[in-house]
Amino acid sequence: MADWLTRIPDAARRFLDGRRLDEVECIISDLPGIARGKAVPAGKFARQAKFYLPESIFFQTIAGGWGEAAGPQGFTEPDMILIPDMETATAAPWTGDWTLQVIHDAQRTDGTPVPFAPRNVLKRVLAQYEAQGLRPVVAPEMEFYLVARNLDPARSIEPMLGRSGRPAAARQAYSMSAVDEYGPVIDDIYDFAEAQGFEIDGITQEGGAGQLEINLRHGDPVKLADEVFFFKRLIREAALRHDCFATFMAKPIADEPGSAMHIHHSVIDKSTGRNIFSTDDGTETPAFHHFIAGLQTHLPSAIAILAPYVNSYRRYVRDHAAPINLEWGRDNRTTGIRVPISTPGARRVENRLAGMDCNPYLGIAASLACGLLGLRAGAQPRPMMAGDAYAGESDIPHDLFSALELFEEADGLRQLLGVDFSRVYEIVKREEYNEFLQVISPWEREHLLLNV
The missing domain is CATH 3.30.590.10 (Glutamine synthetase/guanido kinase, catalytic domain)
Structure with missing residues (x-):
């Protein structure tokens, strides 16, 4: 991913023009539409092609509780793989440093889309x-x-x-x-x-x-x-x-x-x-x-x-x-x-x-x-x-x-x-x-x- 900054939209490149990128927010929408994810140093983001979060973020209620939605395997909280969609890279201009946000798609370890990730639901339709x-x-x-x-x-x-x-x-x-x-x-x-x-x-x-x-x-x-x-x-x-x-x-x-x-x-x-x-x-x-x-x-x-x-x-x-x-x-x-x-x-x-x-x-x-x-x-x-x-x-x-x-x-x-x-x-x-x-x-x- 060393060349990833060459693949981001023009607006993101203009935002960073002449500046050093400090941080990347790796985000995904949960069921309510809240941004979940990780903030990582720009250098680490450049070295990794994917990140991980537990599938259970999609079982959480707006009040912070949990629905018993894990299925027959039980509440084991397996990780899903987050793959960045570089076309979504955009500025976070309210932050104190130079930060980009990147929306990620959620896959399982077998490469299939996580079926209850909202972005995947829309893509399915x-x-x-x-x-x-x-x-x-x-x-x-x-x-x-x-x-x-x-x-x-x-x-x-x-x-x-x-x-x-x-x-x-x-x-x-x-x-x-x-x-x-x-x-x-x-x-x-x-x-x-x-x-x-x-x-x-x-x-x-x-x-x-x-x-x-x-x-x-x-x-x-x-x-x-x-x-x-x-x-x-x-x-x-x-x-x-x-x-x-x-x-x-x-x-x-x-x-x-x-x-x-x-x-x-x-x-x-x-x-x-x-x-x-x-x-x-x-x-x-x-x-x-x-x-x-x-x-x-x-x-x-x-x-x-x-x-x-x-x-x-x-x-x-x-x-x-x-x-x-x-x-x-x-x-x-x-x-x-x-x-x-x-x-x-x-x-x-x-x-x-x-x-x-x-x-x-x-x-x-x-x-x-x-x-x-x-x-x-x-x-x-x-x-x-x-x-x-x-x-x-x-x-x-x-x-x-x-x-x-x-x-x-x-x-x-x-x-x-x-x-x-x-x-x-x-x-x-x-x-x-x-x-x-x-x-x-x-x-x-x-x-x-x-x-x-």
């Missing part, structure tokens, strides 16, 4: 598109809040103080003045993104107090999932520089909108390079409707991945900027499945159900898997919703337990994502749900302590 001569293109949108520092879990989360010294205000969607309130944080986000070679399509103020949205340009699903994975860390680090927190919780503040990771999809025919959602004359194809039908049919079973925590379901509130059902419509933000205005060549389908708290690899994989199931089945969607979808009935799970019940029964979806991944994911999420049930909430203490 893409391989099944590839087998049909198709190439998906995605564009994720990232919503998040900038909030005041909160060191006490019993205290409610509050909006951050803006440049004016006043707390960020709600109901200021698309306000440039609101964006200017936390301009210093945004400046660092832009600077960090530039150092890392990421292209931001735009930053806007959303409807919540201190809520922002970053749009990324469309592209390869693995590359975009890598960027969201990197961006979450980048944004958190920018916020910490300015005495506030960035949070990607689906619903951090009561009575404020939740934060979504809307996923735009289109699909390219590899033999022609054309979008399969549009005909030569620009009209919609049967494949376009099959994809929508796949989302309508299978997304309820995938909600456990798109909304992975008990907090996630607080986002699905009628008339509160998040969908409550799986209606589809053209340029209709009340529907769960939206068809944005576009040219025929850029025709795409937007899944508005995914929360920003989902793992980007798994969220994109699950959404694409649902669409592929519709393409394979030649399914037809329900009639298009032309009005307010909030007037309709809810047809998505209302809690994590119900979502996991649907996921358990979704054989087609589990086959696409991988049976072993699905087994591990379900076990870990059920353990997290049990951990949540052991915590007594302020609501219970307020209303039940003396009244029941």
